[in-house]
Amino acid sequence: MKNCLFAAFLLLFLSCESPKNNLNIIEGDAIGTTFTVRYLAAGNNNYEFKIDSLIAAINKSASTYIPTSDLSKINKGDTTITADANLQEVFIKSERIYRETDGAFDPTVGILVNAWGFGPEKPIENMDSLKVTELLKFVGFDKVKLENRKIKKLYPEIYLDFNAIAKGYLVDMLSRMFEKNGVANYMVEIGGEIRARGQNEKGLPWKIAIENPNTDGTRSFATVIDLKDESIATSGNYRKFKVKEDGTKYVHTINPKTGYAKESNLLSASVISKSDCADVDGYATAFMEMGFEKSTAFLKNHPELKAFLIYVDEKGEMQTYKSANFDK
DSSP: OOBBBOOEEEEOOSSSGGGOOOHHHHHHHTTTTTEEEEEEEEEOOOOHHHHHHHHHHHHHHHHHHSSSSSHHHHTTOOOOOOOOOOHHHHHHHHHHHHHHTTTOOOOOHHHHHTTTTTTSSSTTOOOOOOHHHHHHTTOOOOEEEEETTTEESSSTTTOOOOOHHHHHHHHHHHHHHHHHOOOOOEEEEEEEEEEHHHHOSSSSSSEEEEEEOOOOOOOOEEEEEESSSSSEEEEEESEEEOTTTTTTTTEEEOOTTTTOOOOOSEEEEEEESSOHHHHHHHHHHHHHHEEEEEHOOOOHOTTTTTEEEEETTSSSSSEEETTTTTTT
8 A cells, every 4th residue: 555645734723713714624543544524504503424334335335445345345356245335436547647657656565565575465575586487477457357346366366456546536525525515615534635626714725745755753844835626645765674694675565567666757746737636646556656757748748647756866866856836
């Protein structure tokens, strides 16, 4: 499961709020991380129960950490499971992003995520090239399909892991709930993945800070942006990794083509779009596998996306990159 960068909310509270502009804040835990919801609404509208219900629904549908979830049952070979609307949408989005990124985003990499010790299943000791090659046979989103609301796998060993898109998808579900209930000004954040609409309590765009990839435990910010009716997702490898006894570093973003858990020259990728948060969540994950050069080439062909990338250049020095449309 990819480790998203911390997103800081630079919000100032008004000393006197208008009854029509009350700031409401709900915080809690969801899908293995934390969430913060901020929204403006008159009165004492409380959406905690609806939020809890949506979190439970996503867990039941697509969690790999809950043995009784629909996805866990599918991974174990249960062919009787019918995919609900949530699992279908996540599958369809994943299939599209898989094709757009030429396989850089691939939820069937789950068997390797487990093997390298970053998933819910028992890892494989002493991973070597022979074991990696054997497992790669079961990787490839073109080896699964959604047919008549059922997910069919070419091999029973294929293990689907939608954690790289699940947080973004849950952000979308909570956001849609607010919009359905007429809430025009809100910000939903789950594990650093964010979707914002309208304005904050000061009548300004929601402000989000993107963190520097510090490895010493400190936190500092690379840039601050205004999120204007947009979604943002950030992926990085500098927090969640393992170091073997021989000093070899293994990161949690597994390359679905090579099967190895080795980092690229991209330290973090923040992707912004008017589209769903699940979409930018998937693109940010793909960029970490693609590396800096391929990511910037992809961005030139996808003007609907904005990105802020932190990477290591050929001299080993940390650099930042903004897509041409980043400040628009």
